[in-house]
Amino acid sequence: MSVEQIHRARTEAATDPPAPTAGIDWASTDHAVAIVDAHGIQILREMVEHTAAGLNRMMRLLTRAGVREVALERGDGPVVDTLLEAGFTVFVIASNQVKNLRQRYGAAGNKDDHFDAYVLADTVRTDRRRLNPLTLDSPATVTLRMTVRARKDLVAARIAMANQLRAQLEHVLPGAIKLFRDIDSAITLAFLTRFPTQTKVDWLTPKRLENWLRTQHHPHPARTERLHAHLTAATRGTVGDQAETRAHVTAALVAGLTTLRAQIKALEEQIETQLLAHPDAVVFTSLPQAGIVRAARLLAEIGDCRSRYPTPESLTGLAGATPSTRQSGKVKIVSFRWAVDKELRGAVMDFAGDSHHANAWAADLHRRARAHARARGHDHPHATRVLARAWLHVIWRCWQDGAAYDPAQHRALQTVLAAAA
Missing domain, CATH: 3.30.420.10 (Ribonuclease H-like superfamily/Ribonuclease H)
Incomplete structure (x- = not known):
């Protein structure tokens, strides 16, 4: 022209x-x-x-x-x-x-x-x-995001109902609390279905409890003596006419938790199917400690529209991994960033908070960030945000290139490994 x-x-x-x-x-x-x-x-x-x-x-x-x-x-x-x-x-x-x-x-x-x-x-x-025009992710990403968020909501509902069941058992059947590892585990729910009252628990002997555990295919039936001792040492629950009435509440909560567990498992199966069929699955499943659900959540919240985050700083800012700076005259305040995409921040912090268990570079950075945070009076989440910001730069590069995370190509990781050798 x-x-x-x-x-x-x-x-x-x-x-x-x-x-x-x-x-x-x-x-x-x-x-x-x-x-x-x-x-x-x-x-x-x-x-x-x-x-x-x-x-x-x-x-x-x-x-x-x-x-x-x-x-x-x-x-x-x-x-x-x-x-x-x-x-x-x-x-x-x-x-x-x-x-x-x-x-x-x-x-x-x-x-x-x-x-x-x-x-x-x-x-x-x-x-x-x-203003930036709205850019949409692919239908596959939108569907995955809906499934991931639905699972997250069901997990929150399961946790709330499990807390409600624990409060109920404190009055009705204290011995069932901490009998097994989780209050909403399959074995705990099966126990409460079979023995919902103190009277039925009193009927149990070590041998009867061992036989029941075998019917549930419990991996450690030899621990029967310890489990039975826990039941007998606990504070006694409700007995008499009120016991059967209150057992209906326990049964309702057990039924609700059983349904929630089944639906969460069904959604997790859908998440795995949708994730593995996604073109960007290779990027997020390659991250340390990502697994299926965590990788799917990261992908769903970051999306697949590359133009939305033209720089890693645009991604870290929206994810809340960078602080907010305010300055007026000689006063400068650096504080927690509140105006963020909370779903994205939750996904990134969940990943970063666990990544240091499986990556030497992340472990070293997290250790140094925690020491620095303690010296300045900050809390542990501050160190997680520091690690999250570093990871987002790595993820952004892999995401833009459509390439899997390769520890051999991660120079910062190789430097840490060489120093430890």
């Missing part, structure tokens, strides 16, 4: 009026839509239902107004899918940012769906160059 053509194109672009921009305040039943023109004047203010007809009407309103760019507070769901399929450029502005942006238009900062939609639309108009 010649200099004259470039100049002509720039002149035409400058004379063309900017297209209107839109903002949508997403809700479960209906959505507030606002459209502003190039001068920030609101030219449309509508409420549309969250139905197929409502979303079609929204698309017609946006198209008729000449909108090409739309802002929302969340980056998933039917509304986003519909906008992207219709060819709109979508920007995601976090709710905490919208809360601060309200101050532009008034000191009160009141929350209103229509007003938030207007703020979103006007922010695209004024701050377009600071």
Whole structure:
């Protein structure tokens, strides 16, 4: 293109009026839509239902107004899918940012769906160059993310119900607590199904307990004497008429935990199938101590859209592995970063917190980070964040190249190994 053509194109672009921009305040039943023109004047203010007809009407309103760019507070769901399929450029502005942006238009900062939609639309108009368009991961990654997060929610529900069962047993049957390693293990749930009351536990002799353990294929039936001694030494539970009544609560909790365990196992099987079929599986399964579920969680939360994280710093910042720095005059404060992707941070910290058990470089860095943290009065999670930041640089490089983590090519690891030799 010649200099004259470039100049002509720039002149035409400058004379063309900017297209209107839109903002949508997403809700479960209906959505507030606002459209502003190039001068920030609101030219449309509508409420549309969250139905197929409502979303079609929204698309017609946006198209008729000449909108090409739309802002929302969340980056998933039917509304986003519909906008992207219709060819709109979508920007995601976090709710905490919208809360601060309200101050532009008034000191009160009141929350209103229509007003938030207007703020979103006007922010695209004024701050377009600071916003990054939404980029989607592949359907395989989105599906894996849904499965991984569903498993995480079920695990949280299992932990909560296990705590509820433990509290129940403290009154009803204290001897069953710590009888086996985990309160929600298969052997504990089987024991509570067969012996839900103190009266039935009293019936047990060492021989009877050993016979029952054999029916459960317990790996250590020879430990019967110790298990029986634990039952007899524990505080006695509820007896009499109330024992049978309270046993119904125990049975309900046992049934709930049994179901949760089965569903978690089923999801883990799906996670393994989805992960091993994913093109990026080789990157994350090669990481030390990653396993299947941990590797799948890392992949699901980082995603497979390389343009989303053009630098390792962009990944470490969103994962909360770098501190937040505030400076005013001579005062400089370095503190914990709160505005992060919490799902991503959870996946990264979970991996980093266990990686030092299987990698000499990670163990050395974690040891030095803990010593430094103690010297400065920081806690143990601070050292984990330091290690996570270092790992994210390694992961980012492997992820960008689509290559497995190779300890032989990890120069920092080889330096530690050489020093220890």
